[in-house]
Amino acid sequence: MTASHDFTAKPEVTGFFDPATNTISYVVSDPETKACAVIDPVMDIDYAAGRITHGSSDKMIAFIKDHGLKLEWVIETHVHADHLSGAPYIQDKLGGKIGIGAKITEVQETFGKVFNEGTEFQRDGSQFDALFEDGDTYSVGNIPAFTMHTPGHTPACMVHVIGDAAFAGDTLFMPDGGSARCDFPGGSAEQLYDSIQRVLALPDEVRLFICHDYGPGGRQIAWETTIGEQKASNIHVGAGKTKEEFVKFRTERDAQLSMPKLIIPSLQVNMRAGEVPTDKDGNPVLKVPVNGL
Numbered sequence: 001m002t003a004s005h006d007f008t009a010k011p012e013v014t015g016f017f018d019p020a021t022n023t024i025s026y027v028v029s030d031p032e033t034k035a036c037a038v039i040d041p042v043m044d045i046d047y048a049a050g051r052i053t054h055g056s057s058d059k060m061i062a063f064i065k066d067h068g069l070k071l072e073w074v075i076e077t078h079v080h081a082d083h084l085s086g087a088p089y090i091q092d093k094l095g096g097k098i099g100i101g102a103k104i105t106e107v108q109e110t111f112g113k114v115f116n117e118g119t120e121f122q123r124d125g126s127q128f129d130a131l132f133e134d135g136d137t138y139s140v141g142n143i144p145a146f147t148m149h150t151p152g153h154t155p156a157c158m159v160h161v162i163g164d165a166a167f168a169g170d171t172l173f174m175p176d177g178g179s180a181r182c183d184f185p186g187g188s189a190e191q192l193y194d195s196i197q198r199v200l201a202l203p204d205e206v207r208l209f210i211c212h213d214y215g216p217g218g219r220q221i222a223w224e225t226t227i228g229e230q231k232a233s234n235i236h237v238g239a240g241k242t243k244e245e246f247v248k249f250r251t252e253r254d255a256q257l258s259m260p261k262l263i264i265p266s267l268q269v270n271m272r273a274g275e276v277p278t279d280k281d282g283n284p285v286l287k288v289p290v291n292g293l
């Protein structure tokens with residue numbers, strides 16, 4: 001954590017829940033300058049029909065316009081496997097820079113092979129405008145922000161801390177939801193435990209915004225908690241659970257999980273910063289590698 005970070009700066013945070021993928025995207029804004037960032041926007045897909053639409057991103061764009069905000073950043077906490085990114089669509093309409101963790105290159109290397117991409121698919125992260133390393137700083141208007149590299153779910157995962165608001169990506173879920181799975185290529189339960197410990201070392205009052213919620217036990221969908229609440233009661237890592245306990249539980253649990261419904265289209269699009277790949281004639285097209293994952 002950067003020692004000089006101002007945790008008293010309070011951005012306004014608005015969550016947008018996508019019921020199709022249980023993803024929460026955010027608009028984070030500086031009330032003083034009206035600058036804003038978008039975190040983890042969604043592009044909609046009817047995979048059975050091969051149809052892509054933009055209703056989820058349009059809602060965020062309308063919100064940004066209605067509030068007179070100026071978009072500076074579109075942040076991906078990681079290469080998502082359960083939804084397609086709306087980043088380029090939003091950037092096209094509102095500008096801003098698309099940023100992701102620098103370890104995206106590892107993810108591109110892995111899935112470049114899985115999808116047998118040709119040499120035209122760059123594995124250097126150049127599809128993104130900014131590649132963040134651990135501890136990098138930036139700002140949203142006058143609100144300072146920094147990044148934490150939090151591998152475990154994927155190698156390129158990052159938590160972004162903007163003023164007093166931290167965006168968990170797929171590290172922690174709500175306290176009753178626990179933590180993210182670690183069985184994708186490049187994932188590691190040991191690493192996720194260590195990453196989560198770093199996140200939990202943030203000040204207790206820090207607001208923590210979650211990337212997914214499934215309403216366990218039928219409770220209402222929720223996405224805001226605090227570091228203090230997570231430390232006290234997260235069912236996977238709270239109340240002093242040891243690394244050994246976590247790794248055992250996480251590994252056994254992951255072995256029973258099925259693949260996310262949209263993993264095949266999501267990876268192909270998201271490793272390209274949200275651009276849909278094209279065939280040799282330039283038509284947008286998605287592949288299904290048989291027994292490739």
Ligand SMILES: [Fe+2]
Nearest residue numbers: 079080081170
């Ligand atoms: Fe994820």
